[in-house]
Amino acid sequence: MLKTIFSFDYMAHDRFVAPAREKAQLWRLFVGLIATAGILMICSPLIWQFLYHVMSDEGYRALYEDFETLLLPQSVLVLLFSFGMIWIAVAAVVIGLHRRRPETLIGPPTIAFLQAKFVIVALLLVMGALMALPPYGHDPALLDGLAFAQWLTFLLPALIAVLIQTSAEEVLFRGYIQQQLAARFAHPAVWMVIPSVLFGLAHYSPGTYGGNAWLVVIWASVFGMIAADLTARSGTLGPAIAVHFVTNVSALLLIAPQGEMSGLALYQYPFTANDEAAIRAFLPIDFAVMIVCWLAARLALRR
Template structure:
């Protein structure tokens, strides 16, 4: 396994105090500045007093509100986080921002699209199989006007949101951990545990307090592994964007952390089926990208 991607943090100024300052900066942008629109939305609903609208402050689940507004509010926190990471990398660590993504001078959009296309195709297939076994779990939610308004916004915002998470967890944090060890498994596991921890407040955790965190841990491990294996973050960005776009546009579920007017809606998320499906999709992704496409024709 080539670990030169993990060594890129060495290009900048990387004293541990700079990482403390960098994380403070990121958290300020992510949780404080980025949370202002959500806070304003919550305060507006409280002051409005409309009995048909409500917000669960523990899970940030909105009811009686157009999905577009909580979608934008929640995603704004992550876009603000991305700005915080950019400022930390450029001005605290004195590195180029592309060094968080690739060992090369230029980002490969082709590689990002490859990760997106393969992962989107696989989760679409897995969802069709699951729907065939449990047809009663899914409802058609298509509202042409609402969907057409939402579509261009989702195509712009969701890939940026997915990239923001990748750049923080598999980029900034995983590379930072790589400074202190020569074993790639440590930053891979460490960044994946942090990724899982960041999602523990998601509403789907209520479905199963053991299997849902495990699902996020496995997702983090998969994305970290393909990042180190490919020596860049591009495949992971593409795969993560495909996963999230499929959810908000095609198949979402009730009480999702990413509220959206998707084409179909599942009544609930099945933790066991989701785990099995993800493991199979991840294995198929690895085989297609790293084995089948590299085999002699």
């Protein structure tokens, strides 16, 4: 079983990359990324125009003013749902520039769904085991976030929003960029590392994390490598989306640091994201959990 879990047989990745091979020129990838960024810059303001017309003046003003800190659940939902623009942008680029169907970014949909389901079940079992094993409780103690009744009210749209956000990031980094690079370069050092580093750099936020900003970049880059490995192992984005989804549900909807992006959390840690000492102590634990989740996902995908 261990041999199967730690196998780096990436034959399924060849099938995943095949639709990108016909138009794999690097210039297409560069132009595609620039076009994706341009579409996002043009279309993102439309979200606020839409909200302005459908919301009351008071509600819109409160939402707009909170968007810097994302303390309101509505603000976090708007941010997460806005990632759907990445889906639209990448799909437009793939159709217009690469002449292929957007679903090829995911792999066979039925297989992707089944693999995601297996991985989510495995991760839920891991999370349950971690909660059941000592030490029990949190030290220091957690703080209350949303009231439970209010949290339940937001739970379904929040789950949908997290799915949109995580799948959009996977489609961009592990779907589009990884596929196009792998269609041009055979060595995993190219198609695994470059998208993962870009994914890590996208999380660079010194205003949020202070002196830990580069540690968070490293953490996110390692997560990107894990997602790239699962994609190459499975031949679809299903497992990577599943791991990303469960990770972000835990970090955004269950327990979040106080302050920025805490609007949907049921509980909060007694520190903020810019508390450098607390985050530095927390990251190794989070890293260890991430590795355990990766191994659990690989176990779920064993053949």
